[in-house]
Amino acid sequence: MARDKEEDDEIGEEKEDPKCPTILFTAAEKSKWRREWRSALVVKGLGRRVSYMTLARRLNAIWARHGEVQISDMRNGCFLVRFRSQKDYEWATMGGPWLLGDTYLTVHRWFKGFNPWKTVVTSTMVWAQLPELPIEFINKEAVMKIAEWLGRPVRVDRATELGARGKYARVFVEVDLTQSLLSQFKIEGVTYLVQYEGLDDLCT
Structure with missing residues (x-):
C-alpha cells in the first residue's frame, strides 16, 4: 500500500548517491533516544x-x-x-x-548532537564572587546584571538572593575560556574585583 506524501516527507529516502545515503529519523524517534x-x-x-x-x-x-x-x-x-x-x-x-x-x-x-571529536571545550560554569559590594547591590537583579559582563549568568546563590550575606555576592556563570576573564568593574566610579572560585591556576 502506498504511503501518503506527508509520511514520505518525514521518513522516506531521498534519491541520492547510494554510496552515501541520508538516514532519516522521525522527531518522535529522536526525542525518545535523547530523553535518557x-x-x-x-x-x-x-x-x-x-x-x-x-x-x-x-x-x-x-x-x-x-x-x-x-x-x-x-x-x-x-x-x-x-x-x-x-x-x-x-x-x-x-x-x-x-x-x-x-x-x-x-x-x-549534555546537548543534542554532542560529538566528542568535534566538540571543543571553550567554556565552563563557575561560581564568581563579587566582594565588597555596597549592600544595596547585593540582590538578584543587580548581581545578574553585573554577571552579564562576566559571561552567561545562570543564577545567584540563596544568600545573595535574600541579601543575607554582606561580605560579597555570589553568582553562577558560564565563562568563555578563550577570552580573558573579567577581573574588575566599576560602579559609580568605584572599582570592584571579581574572584572566580577554583580558577586560581588559570590565566585571567
Whole structure:
C-alpha cells in the first residue's frame, strides 16, 4: 500500500548517491533516544587527560550522594556522566568547581548532537564572587546584571538572593575560556574585583 506524501516527507529516502545515503529519523524517534541523556553531563579535564578509573572513583565519591552515577568513557578526553538522582545532577552542575588532583574539571550539560571529536571545550560554569559590594547591590537583579559582563549568568546563590550575606555576592556563570576573564568593574566610579572560585591556576 502506498504511503501518503506527508509520511514520505518525514521518513522516506531521498534519491541520492547510494554510496552515501541520508538516514532519516522521525522527531518522535529522536526525542525518545535523547530523553535518557537529558540528565547527563559532559566532563573533561582542562588542559590534560584524566584516566577513566581515576575519574570514576572521584566522581562516585563526590557526586553519588543519593543514587548511582554511570560514567561513559568517550573519545578526545571526554566523559559522559548520567545520574539516577536529580538532586545529584543538580549538585554536580551547580556545586563546583570540581578538581581531580590539580586538574580542573570542566562540566557542561549534555546537548543534542554532542560529538566528542568535534566538540571543543571553550567554556565552563563557575561560581564568581563579587566582594565588597555596597549592600544595596547585593540582590538578584543587580548581581545578574553585573554577571552579564562576566559571561552567561545562570543564577545567584540563596544568600545573595535574600541579601543575607554582606561580605560579597555570589553568582553562577558560564565563562568563555578563550577570552580573558573579567577581573574588575566599576560602579559609580568605584572599582570592584571579581574572584572566580577554583580558577586560581588559570590565566585571567
